Amino acid sequence: MNSSGWLCVQIGAREHYAVARALHRQGQLRQLITDCWVRPGSLLARIPQARRLAGRFHPDLVQAAVRAPSLRSLAFELRGRLPGTAQGWARTMARNAQFQRWARRQLAGAADQPQALFAYSYAARAVLVLAREQGWRTVLGQIDPGPEEERQVAVEHRRYPSLTSSWEPAPPAYWQAWHQELELADRIVVNSSWSLRCLQRQGVPAHKLCLIPLVYEPAPGQLPAGQPPATVGDGRGARHFQLLFLGTIGLRKGIARLLVAMRLLEGQPVQLTLAGPSELDAVAWAGRPNIRWIGPQPRSAVAALYRAADAMILPTLSDGFALTQLEALAHGCPVIASRHCGEVVRAGLNGWLLEDLEPPTLAATIREAMATAATLPRPLLRPAFGLDQLAAALLSTSAAP
Secondary structure, three states: OOOOOEEEEEOOOHHHHHHHHHHHHOOOEEEEEEOOOOOOOOOHHHOHHHHHHOOOOOHHHOOOOEEOOHHHHHHHHHHOOOOOOOOHHHHHHHHHHHHHHHHHHHHHOOOOOOOEEEEEOOOOHHHHHHHHHHOOEEEEEOOOOOHHHHHHHHHHHHHOOOOOEOOOOOOHHHHHHHHHHHHHOOEEEEOOHHHHHHHHHOOOOHHHEEEOOOOOOOOOOOOOOOOOOOOOEOOOOOEOEEEEEEOOEOHHHOHHHHHHHHHHOOOOOEEEEEEOOEOEOHHHOOOOOOEEEEEOOOHHHHHHHHHHOOEEEEOOOOOOOOOHHHHHHHOOOOEEEOOOOOOOOOEOOOEEEOOOOOHHHHHHHHHHHHHHHHHOOOOOOOOOOOHHHHHHHHHHOOOOO
């Protein structure tokens, strides 16, 4: 039986469907199997409760074969809001299991053998089992550095015990399923040298690992026209440097250290905007004049946040990559970045690298950014790795080692 094309299995709009888009551009995408697909103008798009799922679509895939149990996924999300329903890890694992059962049923009916199956970690075990039974090539997209990252976050919580956080370590069953995914995968794609090193320290075989960075290519017309950063005065007409953090506000992202750094910068013309859901009690920054939290933001508002900022800061303790770096640069916003994520920032060309994650270092680097942001070349340097390069790298993983 001849093999051709790839099956791509994913929950959510991870990486803006970059893997599926890259394969589709090369004519290699057999089918995208996902949990929700909301075509503009569809009946689902007109359901008020589904508005938060409006980003589950990409115009690059309008002609692609996409299969999704969209109404079932919406029902799961709505049930999750009812009092007394499981939350946290229990809900996450239930969602992953439900999606895998459905995806496996769809894949079991494949008429002919695909070249390979790509699936993301933590929601892949059942489909990888099927793929191995069928003799398909299996590629696992590892989204983070795994248990090594969790250990670092646990240490961070012990360092800042006064901060009330909703973070909890994953249950043993979560990691047991993950280890099975690693065994079932022929190749494991990681997105940064940081993830690669962490997984190797955890004993993941080097011959299985493949480093492929993330891609961010906005759709034509998606980038807004330039606009000056927002002006926030200090009461005397002076303009404040606008610093943006975008993402989940938790200790893994280095927020505790950033809060201390902003304490060191009080009285200086800089304001930090925290945008995203928070694992921390807002009392952590209550009454702080140089910090504001605006909560979770819809995808449609993100571009304006980048364009209004003088710099984005990412003091993360650990990230598989942090796509926000690429998004920020695409919108003309330079980045202050940790070294524990994807290698995007080039000092003096598109931002500033943090030598370490201690609060005084963060404060000093923010001061440097305030002094030198205007001297960065325009447009900002952006990685040359795009969808075509991503497709080539993925296709190379389907060859036998």
